[in-house]
Amino acid sequence: xSEQNNIPAVSLVGAKKSFGENEVLRGVTxxxxxxETVAVIGPSGGGKSTLLRCMTLLERLDDGTLRYExxxxxxxYGVYADKRALAKARSHFGLVFQNYNLFPHMTLLxxxxxxxxxxxxxxxxxxxxxxxxxxxxxxxxxNEYKVPCQLSGGQQQRASIARALALNPEILYFDEPTSAxxxxxxxxxxxxxxxxxxxxxxxxxxxxxMAFAREVADRxxxxxxxxxxxxxxxxxxxxxxxxxRTRAFLERYSG
Amino acid sequence: xxxxxxxxxxxxxxIFFFTLFGSIPLAVPxxxxxxxxxxxxxxxxxxxxxxxxxxPLMLQMFAIYFAPYYVFGIELTTDSKWQAxxxxxxxxxxxxxxxxxxxGIQSIPRGQYEAAEVLGYTRAQTFVRIVFPQVVKRILxxxxxxxxxxxKDTSLAFAIxxxxxxxxxxxxxxxxxxxxxxxxxxVFYWVFNFVVEVAINWGEKRLAYYHD
Numbered sequence: 001x002s003e004q005n006n007i008p009a010v011s012l013v014g015a016k017k018s019f020g021e022n023e024v025l026r027g028v029t030x031x032x033x034x035x036e037t038v039a040v041i042g043p044s045g046g047g048k049s050t051l052l053r054c055m056t057l058l059e060r061l062d063d064g065t066l067r068y069e070x071x072x073x074x075x076x077y078g079v080y081a082d083k084r085a086l087a088k089a090r091s092h093f094g095l096v097f098q099n100y101n102l103f104p105h106m107t108l109l110x111x112x113x114x115x116x117x118x119x120x121x122x123x124x125x126x127x128x129x130x131x132x133x134x135x136x137x138x139x140x141x142x143n144e145y146k147v148p149c150q151l152s153g154g155q156q157q158r159a160s161i162a163r164a165l166a167l168n169p170e171i172l173y174f175d176e177p178t179s180a181x182x183x184x185x186x187x188x189x190x191x192x193x194x195x196x197x198x199x200x201x202x203x204x205x206x207x208x209x210m211a212f213a214r215e216v217a218d219r220x221x222x223x224x225x226x227x228x229x230x231x232x233x234x235x236x237x238x239x240x241x242x243x244x245r246t247r248a249f250l251e252r253y254s255g
Numbered sequence: 256x257x258x259x260x261x262x263x264x265x266x267x268x269x270i271f272f273f274t275l276f277g278s279i280p281l282a283v284p285x286x287x288x289x290x291x292x293x294x295x296x297x298x299x300x301x302x303x304x305x306x307x308x309x310x311p312l313m314l315q316m317f318a319i320y321f322a323p324y325y326v327f328g329i330e331l332t333t334d335s336k337w338q339a340x341x342x343x344x345x346x347x348x349x350x351x352x353x354x355x356x357x358x359g360i361q362s363i364p365r366g367q368y369e370a371a372e373v374l375g376y377t378r379a380q381t382f383v384r385i386v387f388p389q390v391v392k393r394i395l396x397x398x399x400x401x402x403x404x405x406x407k408d409t410s411l412a413f414a415i416x417x418x419x420x421x422x423x424x425x426x427x428x429x430x431x432x433x434x435x436x437x438x439x440x441x442v443f444y445w446v447f448n449f450v451v452e453v454a455i456n457w458g459e460k461r462l463a464y465y466h467d
Contacts, residue, residue: 056373057372057373058369058372058373087375090373090375091375093373094373094374095373097366097369097370099366101364101366101367101369101370102370103367103370103385104389104465104466104467105388105389105392105465114384115374115375115376118376118380118384119374119375119376119380120375147464147465148465149465149466149467163374164374167374167375
């Protein structure tokens with residue numbers, strides 16, 4: 001383990017991705033260290049979501065390398081590792097979707113337990129204990145036997161965080177976790193993420209919540225036009241940006 | 256007279272259950288082939304579904320009944336009619352059910368597949384644990400419709416000479432010069448379908464514990 005301390009939890013270098021004529025990622029490099037919390041901000045269509053989808057293997061890169069510690073996903077030219085290697089790479093991370101994507105036919109407890117039991121083949125009793133602890137952690141104790149449609153949006157998003165955490169990922173990705181929520185429900189979700197950021201789990205969050213990014217992130221990455229325009233400490237990027245595009249975006253956002 | 260109709264009704268029930276037990280599972284691979292990534296498999300399945308839905312079941316029964324004799328020169332036996340009837344019903348209904356399954360499978364949002372993929376489910380696990388249970392709920396009303404049609408379609412077997420209830424009723428009407436056997440058989444079909452409706456409603460209620 002000790003020699004892994006120096007290599008990033010995830011390393012994406014020179015990522016390129018096009019949809020037809022539309023170049024969405026034009027050579028993005030993003031390395032995230034263990035325990036770090038990174039917020040990715042930027043205008044819609046700037047490539048943030050595609051970046052996250054590529055890092056979580058939901059989309060394939062046309063070029064660029066991606067690795068999770070020693071597990072290589074792709075070494076470029078869109079050539080990917082075999083199925084087993086990809087499955088191993090997937091075990092490094094979890095993803096929280098904008099629309100939660102909980103399994104509607106399962107109770108909250110089943111949603112959290114199913115992957116550890118079915119995918120990791122772990123004993124049910126042990127998984128159930130952990131699942132209940134996770135449900136408590138996201139503040140949903142008492143709702144174990146409710147199905148997603150009986151939960152509010154904020155509760156559903158917290159449930160999906162618990163589901164992702166149940167597989168013990170080293171990295172947790174959030175794709176605009178509060179964008180589908182009513183303003184009064186975003187707080188409860190951000191609170192959970194804030195709490196996680198303080199722990200040793202690595203977090204990459206695509207967000208439009210600037211105040212939140214400033215508060216929780218160790219590093220802010222500003223993306224526009226398929227490239228990383230600027231990155232650095234939140235107070236640098238969000239308060240004293242060096243790039244004109246960042247400044248324009250932030251002005252539009254606060255204005 | 257009612258006794259004879261009961262006997263015929265027994266045959267009707269057999270056609271019904273043989274068809275369901277054959278076509279409901281058979282329609283799963285048919286639906287999957289219909290959505291296959293391999294073009295030729297998709298095209299063949301589409302042609303099969305098109306023929307099954309586009310021609311009368313009665314003609315399909317005749318085709319299956321006579322094909323062994325005309326194509327392979329196999330002698331037809333007394334069991335041939337029954338076998339042809341069941342095979343025709345199964346492959347005909349599998350085509351309809353497959354299209355219902357396909358509509359159900361394609362209505363499951365992409366996000367469900369993506370969530371399963373990120374959580375590490377295999378394709379088979381995703382289908383069995385995530386997609387299939389949701390599909391069942393979505394297709395149940397359409398399946399109920401089709402199953403009710405099947406109850407009435409069993410009467411088509413009379414055309415090939417299978418002695419199910421409608422054939423019996425027709426024979427009784429001729430011999431007794433009375434329409435009463437038809438009326439009684441109509442009541443039988445209706446009661447049968449009433450039971451089917453109750454069963455489908457029960458299934459829908461059981462799955463009503465969630466909505467999307």
